Structures are given as structure tokens and as C-alpha cells.
Amino acid sequence: MNVDIEKAKEHFGKVLEKQMKRVEDMKSSTSWTDYSALDAIKIGICGGDGIGPFISEHAQAILEAMLKEDIDSGRIQIKVIDGLTIENRVRVMKPIPDDVLMELKDCHVILKGPTTTPEKGGPWPNIESANVAMRKELDLFANVRPVKIPELGVDWMFYRENTEGAYAMGSEGVNVTADLAIDFMVATTPGSERIIRLAFDYAAKNGINKVTVVTKANVIKTTDGKFLDIAAEVAKDYPQVKWDGWYIDIMTAKLLDPYRRKDFRVMVLPNLYGDIITDEAAQIQGGVGTAGGANIGMRYSMFEAIHGSAPRMVAEGRAQYADPSSMIKAASMLMNHIGYVEESRRLDMALDICSQFEKRLVMTGRPDGADGASYAAYILETVNSPDLEERWIGYVNKMSA
Ligand code: IPM
Ligand code: MG
Numbered sequence: 001m002n003v004d005i006e007k008a009k010e011h012f013g014k015v016l017e018k019q020m021k022r023v024e025d026m027k028s029s030t031s032w033t034d035y036s037a038l039d040a041i042k043i044g045i046c047g048g049d050g051i052g053p054f055i056s057e058h059a060q061a062i063l064e065a066m067l068k069e070d071i072d073s074g075r076i077q078i079k080v081i082d083g084l085t086i087e088n089r090v091r092v093m094k095p096i097p098d099d100v101l102m103e104l105k106d107c108h109v110i111l112k113g114p115t116t117t118p119e120k121g122g123p124w125p126n127i128e129s130a131n132v133a134m135r136k137e138l139d140l141f142a143n144v145r146p147v148k149i150p151e152l153g154v155d156w157m158f159y160r161e162n163t164e165g166a167y168a169m170g171s172e173g174v175n176v177t178a179d180l181a182i183d184f185m186v187a188t189t190p191g192s193e194r195i196i197r198l199a200f201d202y203a204a205k206n207g208i209n210k211v212t213v214v215t216k217a218n219v220i221k222t223t224d225g226k227f228l229d230i231a232a233e234v235a236k237d238y239p240q241v242k243w244d245g246w247y248i249d250i251m252t253a254k255l256l257d258p259y260r261r262k263d264f265r266v267m268v269l270p271n272l273y274g275d276i277i278t279d280e281a282a283q284i285q286g287g288v289g290t291a292g293g294a295n296i297g298m299r300y301s302m303f304e305a306i307h308g309s310a311p312r313m314v315a316e317g318r319a320q321y322a323d324p325s326s327m328i329k330a331a332s333m334l335m336n337h338i339g340y341v342e343e344s345r346r347l348d349m350a351l352d353i354c355s356q357f358e359k360r361l362v363m364t365g366r367p368d369g370a371d372g373a374s375y376a377a378y379i380l381e382t383v384n385s386p387d388l389e390e391r392w393i394g395y396v397n398k399m400s401a
Pocket of ligand 1: 117129131132275306307308
């Protein structure tokens, strides 16, 4: 009997049990949080690491300014949650310290700054990413990442599966022997169905006649194959929405194709592909610093920048030049999610004006550009300008002329 193989089999047995339990949990969770029915909505603000606290502070200020009336009345409660720092996480050797997790679970929605993810061979012990842990812990299954570039006719909405795929067991692979390492890839029926359904729902509700399902099902036949099969099933419930399947490699190329890329609208894809392609998409939009995203679950939701904590910027003394747009976009998505649809729309228009159209201030991440505080002030001033809507429409018309 080979002891290494027996140990690996035992480990695999535990992995299976854990995933079977998750399937059961998913099947039994059925109701979404209804924010309109709550007396008070608690928003947790977690600064994170590196540039996180710098850019979160600006997003928080904008949120507080735009929701002032309801904060004053007590309908909105803002709760700052400290402690989700890499130092604290390493101290307790957990991706999220217990007390922080309790505070997070006491909120309805969370605005989260980037957190440092330890990597193999890096300066920190190799604990699981706080992002990945939070997504699993709060079952935030849908990572929704918009990318919009009016100038190029690009209007993309990515629905990235957020709790399965290569990430489900990303910290629980096995080194079977010194020569053999195995990771696990997971796709479940309820897990695939819920994200695909959300993407189709979004398309249907917004009158978008196109969902693209992205996999590598020609090679990763079992899990990606399942994802694609389920998409075909779900699509039958949305006869008004056309859909097609693309492989991730050619999809990555086609996002750079000026003729083809405008055709893509809503994309739904397994975790790792979604991770990679949304960075590419954000770069086309103007850099990862411009992109925010939502992590939606039935009970909780979390809103964040799509990028990391940029420790290099902090080490080089440039943190104050970090672009807060990503976190401000996340704040806008948060407002939209909890029912402040008009506020969110105004903030989106201001973001478009400041970063795509007018560009009175430009962020470069360095002292030759604007700093985050001035840029956030520029955005808020634009939000508050009485002719916001006319200006936005004017720019959009000019663009399409
Ligand atoms: C993201 C990030 C995370 C991910 C990292 C920080 C673990 O890249 O939100 O896209 O891989 O999901
Ligand atoms: Mg990423």
C-alpha cells in the first residue's frame, strides 16, 4: 500500500464531503434580503491593506454625502470595521479574524478596500486570501463587474462565478509526493445555475439580447462541460435572450478586436476565467484602478475595487495618488443594490464625466497626476452640479456623432 496515495485519498474524501455539504446548503437557501423591508440598513466599511484605507476613505465620504439624509434619519447606518489587515490576519493565522467576521455578519452590505493576498514564497505566511474567504463565508456567489467605454462603444457586464471553479479548493490542493501536486476544480449544479440565471435575468430585465457563456469546455470537459450544459438549460427559460458559447482563449483575444468586441454585452463565466478577463477588460477601460465590482449573495453583498492593495505604491510613498475611482464605482453599485438607484445613476454619470469625457483632473498614480482626495472632490462636485445630466447627455451625444 502506498502511504502517500492513501493519505491523498483520505484528503480527497474530506474535500468531497465538504462540497456535498455546500450543495445541500445551496439547495436550502431560498430567500433574498429585501432591503426595502428593513427599518435600517447597515453598511460596513472595511479599509483593507495597502492603498485600501486611502481609497476607501474617499468612497466613504462620497457615500456619506449622497446618503446624508437617510444617515441622519437612521435608515442607513455606517459602521467602520477595522481589523481586516494583513498584520491581524497573520497574527491569528486566519484569512478573516473571528471578531472581524462577526462584525461583517452584523451588516447587510459591505464596502471593502483591497486586502493583501499572501503568495507562495512571499513575505507573509501563505494563508487564504481574505477576498476568497469572505466570498465563501458569506456565500457571495456572483461577482458582477461592469466595464463601460462609451468612446469605443463598449458596454460589458461580467457575471463571474465567485465560490466554485478553481477557487473552491484553491488552498486545499495536495502535494501527494514531492513530485506530484494536485488541485481541485469544482462545478455544482445549483452553483452554476444560480450565477447563469442571474446573468440571464440581468439581460432580460435590461432589454439586452445577448448573453455569452465563456468556458474551456473543449478541454476541461467535466466542470466546464457542466457549466455549459446548465447554461443551455437555463437559456430555455429566456427565449427572448439570444446566447452563445465562447472559449476563454479566443474570448480574451476578441476583447481586443475593435470590430468584434462591441457585440459582447453580458458574459457569464467560471471563477478563474472571470478573474483574468475582468482585469483585461478593466485595463482596456483605463486600468484596474477604474473598475469596481459587486459580490452578490442572497443574504449579504460586498462591493469592492477589482484590484489588489498595491503595496508598492505605499512603499514608494505614493498611496495618496492611488485612483479612488474603483472604490467609488463600488460605492455606486452598493447604492444601486440597496435601492438608491437614482443616486447610483448620478454617481455613474459623474464618474463617466470625470474619467472618460471631461478629464479636468487625471490620475497617474504618481505626483505628476492628481491625488485621490482632489479627484474624489472633483467627482463629488460633478455629482452635485445642477446640470449633471445635461452635461452627461451632451458628452454622450458628441461621442456618438
Ligand atoms: C479579484 C482578485 C482576487 C481574486 C485575489 C485578490 C484573490 O484578483 O478580486 O479579482 O483572484 O479573485
Ligand atoms: Mg482578479
